[in-house]
Amino acid sequence: MAEEMINEKEDLVDPIAEAPGYDQTESLVGIWGHPLHAMSVAFPVALTFCNFGADVLYWWSGELFWARAAIWAAGTAFLFGLAAGATGTAELLLVPGIRIRAPAWTHFVIAVLLLSLLGLNWGYRLQGYEAAVLPYGILMSGFNVLVVMVTGWHGGKLVFDYRLGTSKGS
Ligand code: HEM
Secondary structure, eight states: OHHHHHHHHHHOOOHHHHSTTTTOOOOOSEETTEEHHHHHTHHHHHHHHHHHHHHHHHHHHOOHHHHHHHHHHHHHHHHHHHHHHHHHHHHHHHOHHHHTOHHHHHHHHHHHHHHHHHHHHHHHHTTOTTTTIIIIIHHHHHHHHHHHHHHHHHHHHHHHTTOTTOOOOO
16 A cells, blocks of 8 residues: 555656756856846845835934935835846746746746835835835835845745756856
């Protein structure tokens, strides 16, 4: 009985693993083999943290400088996020072994949610950057920090667990 079950398990084949191009996971969007997505994501991640940091410092000090720093960080986080999203989307659509894996699409969905939140946060501040910080600006930037951490962690999983977008080495 136990032997039969083991044989049955061995017979199970993942249909995705049979697909042509399943093993083609090397990055195609890069400079001399260095993936552009991995290089560009650092900017929106860092700027999202800076946005929250500036909001906290404005709340603590009441200095106008920090409200201005916050709107600049919010805007650049969004714009660099769009650029990083474009490189990631190109990789997703162009590389067959990335395109076929469900976790790559999960990352896309989380990232698009993040980009919408970053855009909303920036747009809200454009109507008056000082008044926007308390309470909604800081609540949004705090939430964005959580979402960017989930997005970055999940992107890292694609690279370190599934080895997507990496080179096969020599
Ligand atoms: C919007 C569409 C996006 C798509 C389709 C996408 C897709 C991907 C893919 C396929 C990878 C695997 C590595 C590669 O092939 O380059 C990856 C990695 C990663 N992604 Fe994204 N991504 C998107 C947006 C974002 C955004 C907005 C962030 C963060 C702000 C982000 C953070 C990361 C991180 C941190 C990695 C790991 C990089 C590394 O450790 O080398 N992604 N993404």
